[in-house]
Amino acid sequence: MADNHGESPLAARADLLAQASVPGVVEIGEVPFQAQITLRADPKGAGAERAGTALGTMLPTQPGEVAASETVRVLWMGPDEWLLVGAQGSAEEIQSTLTEALAGEHASIVDVSAHRTVVRVAGPKAEELLSKGCALDLHPRSFEAGRCAQTMLAHAEVVLVRNSVEPPEFWVFVRSSFSRYLADWLADAASEYGRPSAAA
Structure with missing residues (x-):
């Protein structure tokens, strides 16, 4: 049997996504190996x-x-x-x-486990962040919890799933070959939300 252990598609972007996340505002991270x-x-x-x-x-x-x-x-x-x-x-x-x-x-x-990885986007600004690159109406009235859609996000083909409305949480299924591109885009798009102060 083949060894299925290895590096996830976004292992090299883990720090970037962690730095782009702002607790209580928006959180971005890979959900690997689903x-x-x-x-x-x-x-x-x-x-x-x-x-x-x-x-x-x-x-x-x-x-x-x-x-x-x-x-x-x-x-x-x-x-x-x-x-x-x-x-x-x-x-x-x-x-x-x-x-x-x-x-x-x-x-x-x-x-097809190796075909896509999953990016979790959650927090009060999750809808706003994803809407920057997605033409779907992501308001809960139109895209409620327990719904999925095949769509484009920042020109990448994805499968978008809304897990919950409160707190807002989405899973983005993206092809492994596009995952780093999408991670970079998400980090850049989230930069306007700033980062928490280092002060105690």
């Missing part, structure tokens, strides 16, 4: 229902919907496509669960 599995299957088939039962949450059927159980989140990516996200090291277990549930069905189950 298990990510792409599933393609017939949403109306018996296999999809079995998969939902096995995962502990039914596969979402509406655009932008996110479903979740205690161990996995399922993001709607298309009429017959989902991105399943779990904790580090859980990719094999998720794949095994899906393979068993979808046995005999026409489906595709692919580990």
Whole structure:
């Protein structure tokens, strides 16, 4: 079995993102090594229902919907496509669960954990910061908790997920090859918020 230990895509930007973060205003940091599995299957088939039962949450059927159980989140990516996200090291277990549930069905189950990394953007200024490079209306009235969207952020293709409204928290899924570019952009865009005083 291949050694899956190594440096995360944004390890070299960890200090930059920490310095760009302002406690109580905006926090930016990588959430590395999340298990990510792409599933393609017939949403109306018996296999999809079995998969939902096995995962502990039914596969979402509406655009932008996110479903979740205690161990996995399922993001709607298309009429017959989902991105399943779990904790580090859980990719094999998720794949095994899906393979068993979808046995005999026409489906595709692919580990894409190395394809993207996740950047967490949180705090009162999170919406404002992301809106500098994203055309979506990120106000909670339009983009509420438990929603996802495939969009552009600073000219990079991303999957944006709102985890919560209060406190505001987003996860940004970005291709590993674009992650450092996006980290640099986020750090620069957050510079106007200043940094906490070093004085006690």
